[in-house]
Amino acid sequence: MASQSATDAHTQAVAALKAQEAALRYDHAALSNMSSDEERANTIFTRLRDAEVTSQWAKDGDLTNFAGMDFYGARKNGLGSPSEVWNAVRRMPKGALLHCHFDGTVDTKFLLEHAKKTKKMAMKADVRLSTADALWKATVEFLVLPEGAERSTKSIYTEEYVPGEWVSFEEARESFPYPHPYEMDGTDAEHHMPNFVSTSAPNGRLNGDKAPSNVAQDKGQAFDAYAHALMTLTPHQALPAITNSKQAWAKFQSTFGVIAGLIGYEPTLKAYTKELLRSHARDGISYTETRINFLTDFMVRADGTPNLDHSEWVRIFIEAVNEVKADFTDGSFVDAKIIYTTVRFIDNEKLRWYLEDCIMLKKLYPEWIVGFDLVGHEDPLLPLKVYIPELLRFQQRCKEEGLSIPFVFHAGETLEDGADADLNLYDAILLDTKRIGHGVSLARHPLLTDMVKEKDICIEICPISNQILGYTASICSHPSLLALLNRNVPVALSSDDPSIFENFGLSYDFYQLIISSQSTSLMSLATLARRSIRYTLVDDKTKEIMFADWDRRWNEFIAWFLKEYGHVLKQ
Amino acid sequence: MASQSATDAHTQAVAALKAQEAALRYDHAALSNMSSDEERANTIFTRLRDAEVTSQWAKDGDLTNFAGMDFYGARKNGLGSPSEVWNAVRRMPKGALLHCHFDGTVDTKFLLEHAKKTKKMAMKADVRLSTADALWKATVEFLVLPEGAERSTKSIYTEEYVPGEWVSFEEARESFPYPHPYEMDGTDAEHHMPNFVSTSAPNGRLNGDKAPSNVAQDKGQAFDAYAHALMTLTPHQALPAITNSKQAWAKFQSTFGVIAGLIGYEPTLKAYTKELLRSHARDGISYTETRINFLTDFMVRADGTPNLDHSEWVRIFIEAVNEVKADFTDGSFVDAKIIYTTVRFIDNEKLRWYLEDCIMLKKLYPEWIVGFDLVGHEDPLLPLKVYIPELLRFQQRCKEEGLSIPFVFHAGETLEDGADADLNLYDAILLDTKRIGHGVSLARHPLLTDMVKEKDICIEICPISNQILGYTASICSHPSLLALLNRNVPVALSSDDPSIFENFGLSYDFYQLIISSQSTSLMSLATLARRSIRYTLVDDKTKEIMFADWDRRWNEFIAWFLKEYGHVLKQ
Incomplete structure (x- = not known):
C-alpha cells in the first residue's frame, strides 16, 4: 500500500481541486456567507434530501424510478405529494418567474370551471x-x-x-x-x-x-x-x-387552440390573470414576467362581441394585477408584467405591425410592457436572422421615442448543432437580448457562453419543459443546465407552459434540480431564487423592494424550517 | 426597415462571431489547411449529408425519425443500410479505436458460429x-x-x-x-x-x-x-x-455472463481476437486498444481443461494479432494492444493482486500491455477514491520496475452531479490518467474541462453506448460530446461494447455524429480519426508509422470519394 502520507496528499489535492471548482459556482458566495441559522438549515436540508432520494427515488431493487427522472414518471412516483423536501421547496420564497407563456400558465381546470359557468x-x-x-x-x-x-x-x-x-x-x-x-x-x-x-x-x-x-x-x-x-x-x-421533440411539439401546439377559446373571454381573462398571480404567490413566487402572445387580433367581450383589442387585454391585465395587489394587505410584494410576443412564422411586414403595436401599448402602459420576444417552435420556424431589418428598425424607433423595450429572445431551444435554431443564439446576443429563453444548446458554444456571462445575460432554463418537449431525457442529462450553473452563467429556472405540462409554479422545477444533484443545496436554490430578481426588467428601485421582500421572507422561511426540522441535527 | 448598412453590419458581426468561435474548434486547423481535393470532397460530403438528412431522417410529415435519434430506432429507419453518407463513412480510414471491451467487441453471431462447431x-x-x-x-x-x-x-x-x-x-x-x-x-x-x-x-x-x-x-x-x-x-x-440507466445496466450486465462461456475457450478466443482485428480493419480501423477484463482466473483450453491462465490469454492474443498482421501483405497498418482491467467491486487487497498480475504480464509482454483501468457500472460500484492507496503504490511499483503502465480510467459515466461516479473525474485526473473513458459528466466541470485540455487527456466518448445505457436520449443531447468538441478538448469516438449494442466498428458512431450535427463536416471526422492515433499508448515511432499509414489511406479515400461523387458539384 502507498504510504499514508501519499494517500493523504492525493486526498488533499482532490479536496483542493474540488474547492477550486466549487469557488466558480453560482452558489459559492451564498455558501461562503451563511448565517449560523442558514448553515444549520442547509445541513439539515441536504440530510433530508439525501434521505428522500434513498426512500423515494433510489429504493433498493426499484429499477423504474430515479432522482430527476422524467416529470410524468416522477409524478407517478409521488412528485408533488407532501414530503419533507417538497414541503420545504414549496414554501421557500422563489423570487421571480421570468419565463412563462400567459395562455400556458394557470391550471386548465380553472378554465374549465369558468367555462362551466359561462352559459354562452x-x-x-x-x-x-x-x-x-x-x-x-x-x-x-x-x-x-x-x-x-x-x-x-x-x-x-x-x-x-x-x-x-x-x-x-x-x-x-x-x-x-x-x-x-x-x-x-x-x-x-x-x-x-x-x-x-x-x-x-x-x-x-x-x-x-x-x-x-x-x-x-x-x-x-x-x-x-x-x-x-x-x-x-x-x-x-x-x-x-x-x-421525440417533433411528436411532443405536434401535441403541444394543438393544446393552445383548445385553450384559446376558453381564455379569450373578458371575464375569464381577468379571473385567469388574478389566478396566475395568486397561484404563483401560493408557490412562493412574488413577481412574474409573462409572455403574452398578441398574435390573435381580438378577444371576446363580456357581452359576447368579439372585438376586445390588444390595448383592452392589457387594461384587463392591469386591473387584475392591481386587484390582486390590493388583496395582499400583509405588505408582501406581488406583481406581474408583460413581455409582448408574436410568433416566428410571420413575415417582416407583419412583424413591423406587431412591433408598432408593441410600441403603441408601451406608450399607453409604459410600466407594464417590459420586453419583446418572438416565440414558437424554433426548429421548423423562421430564424431571427430573417427578421434583422425590422428588429433593428424597432431598436431605432424605441430610441427615437425614448422607450425601453428590450428584447428577451427565445434562442437555442433545439438539439440541432449549427442549424438555424442553434444559430439564433448569435443573433439574439448581438441584438442585445437582455435574457435568453431556453438556451438549451448554449453550453456547446464556448465563446457565446463566456459572452453571455460577461454581458450578464440571464438564461431562462425550463428543465421540465425541455424534458417534456424532447430536448433531454431528464433534468440530469440537460445539455446546458448544470454546465451553465457550474460556470456561474446567470440562470433562472422557469416553468414555460405549466397549464400544458402541469409543472405549476416553480416548485416542481426546483425540486427536480435539488433531488437530482448532490452538488445542489438549499443555499443553491436560495441563490437561484434571489438572483431571479436581479434579471427582472423593472427599474432598480422596484428591484430593491423585491430584494428586501425576498430577504424578509427568506428569514421567515429559515425560521420555519429550523422550527420544523431542527431536531434532525440532534439525531 | 433598418438601413441596409445596419443590417449588413449586424450580419457581418454574426459572421465574425461565428468565425471566432469556429476557430476554437477541433476541426479548425484541418478546415484551414485543406488541399483543393479535400475542399471539393468536403463540400460534396456536406451536400450529400444535408440531402440524406432530408430524404431519410427529416422526411415531410414523418414525426417518428430524426437525425441522430436513438440507435435502435435509427437502425429501424435504415442506419447501416447502404446510403451515400453511410458508404463514405464506412470507407474512410478511422485511425484508432481506443475504447472497447474485449469480450464486448465482435458480433455475437461469430461466437455462435463457433459454438455450433464446438462439440463439447x-x-x-x-x-x-x-x-x-x-x-x-x-x-x-x-x-x-x-x-x-x-x-x-x-x-x-x-x-x-x-x-x-x-x-x-x-x-x-x-x-x-x-x-x-x-x-x-x-x-x-x-x-x-x-x-x-x-x-x-x-x-x-x-x-x-x-x-x-x-x-x-x-x-x-x-x-x-x-x-x-x-x-x-x-x-x-x-x-x-x-x-433508464438502471434498467439498461441490469440487462447489459446479464449479457456478459452469457458471452463468457462462448468466448472463454482457447480456439474461439484466438479466432475471436483475429475477427476483432479483421472486422475493425474492414471498418477502416487500423489499431485497437482493447480493455481485457482479467477478473476471471482461468479460461478453457482446447482440450476442455479449465486452466488457461492470464499469461496464456495474452499469448493467444499476441499470436492472433501477429497472424492477422501477417495476412495484411499490402503494407496496411493493423495492430491491437491490451489495457488490463478489473472490476470496481473488488477490495484493495484483491486490487493489489490484479495490479501485481498486470505488472507480471507487462514484464512478460512489455509491448502488449499498455495501460490499466477499473471498469463496471460507476454509479453503484466503488469510486476510485476507495482504491487510492493501491493505485499510488502501483505507480510507485511501476517506477521502481521501470515499467510504463499508465492509467486509462473510466470516469464520469454518470448522470449524477457531485456524487461519487462524477467525482471519479477528480481522482482520475490527479492520478495522471492518460485518457478518460466516457467522461459523460465532464463538460459540467469548467475547471476539469480546462485541466483535461491542458494536460492533453483524451476523452473516449461512446455516443451510442451512452444513449443505449441511458445517459442521453440521443447523440444530439449528449451532455458532453459537442461541448467538449467545440472547446477543442481531445475526444476519440468509441464503440464501447458493440457485441451487445451492435454498433460494430466506428462507422455507426461516426455516422450518428455527422448526420445530426450541421457543424460537423467530412474534415471534422477526418480530424477525429487522425487525432485518435495521437492518443494511443504506443511509442512515438509507432505513432509516426500509423500517421503515415492513415495519411496514405486518407488520400486514397479522397480520390475514391471524388471519383464516386465528384459529379455532385457539377449538378
Missing part, C-alpha cells in the same frame, strides 16, 4: 365526435358566442352533427358519451390528474347502479377530463407515445 | 426452460466441458431438467421449442438482426408444411436468435422496455 360558451369540432377514434383525432375549439348567435342543436357526438358548427358547451359536456379517459387503462384518475377531479366527487364513479343525477355528473367529469387531455401533455390511455 | 460446448440454466416465461427470466450459461465430463441427457426445456446441470449445446439448439424471438411481434427477423440470420436461410420459416430438415434448421435459427437476444440489447418482443 360553445364548442365545435372539425369532425363528428361519433367514435372514440374521432374524439381523439378531432380539432376541438371553444368560443363564447354573442347573445342570439346561431348554434346547432344536433349532438356533436352523433352522425347528424355538421362538422364546424357550434353547439352548446353545457349540453356537450353533460351528454358526453365516452368513458373517463384517465380511467381507460384501469388506473385511478386522481393519480394522473392531481387536483383535477374534485376530492368531493362521488366515489361511485365506477359503480354501475348510480342515481341519474350522478350519471350526469359523471358524464360531466368525463368530459372535463377529455377537455383536460386536449389541453395538456399529461399521459392518458388515448395519447400516443411521445418519443 | 454445453449449456445450463438456473431454472427449467419449460415455459416462455422461464426462457426469458433464466440465467443461461455456456461452457466447454472436458472430454468425458458428465452431462445431463434430460432436455433443458422439460420438467425433468435439473436446474444447474449441463446439457449438450448442440441438442439444446436443435430441439429449441420456442418461436423465433424476433418474429414474435410479426416483424421480420432480418430487420431486427442485420447480418445475423443468413440470407440463404429458407424463406419457408413461417410456412407450416416444411420438410423435417428445415424444421431442425428453423429450431436452430430460433435458438441462435434466442442466444443472440441474451447477449445483446437489441429490442425484441420479450425484452421489457428500457427507460
